[in-house]
Amino acid sequence: MKTLFHRLKDLGLPKGKYAIFGSGPLLVRGVIQPHDLDIIVTKDVFEESQERPGWILKKAPSGSPYLDAGIKIELWRDWRPGIWDIGKLIREAETIDGLPFVSLESVLVWKKLHGRTKDQKHIKLINEYLKKKGLS
DSSP: OOOHHHHHHHHTOOTTSEEEETTHHHHHTTSOOOSSEEEEEOHHHHHHHHTSTTOEEEEOTTSOEEEEOSSSEEEESSOOSSOOOHHHHHHTOEEETTEEEOOHHHHHHHHHHHOOHHHHHHHHHHHHHHHHTTOO
8 A cells, every 4th residue: 555655746746836734744754643644735736636536625624625535635725723824835845755844843833723632742742853853
């Protein structure tokens, strides 16, 4: 079975038009093992992807639209809670193994805003990771 990152690479999303957010930046660093990948994309990529076979437009409880094709990868054109500049997050993404990842600092801010039980656990793990790497 292909990893989530291999599935993402197979989608052929254009460089500079997407970045991995949510728990993906934790997965690449071996901090956690999420069940899916949340990908922020530019408006044009979101609109083009709506035309791809198999992608279904859905709405999150926050009201944010996203695309799901049942492959454990979701495409998001905005990101909540909070107000995020998707273009800036994509431009400032860190490339790891050929894929762009939103910074851990941004993930940390987002998880604090979201505040779910799993986010509280992830906040602790991120802080431990950053401390271990000498980044905090």
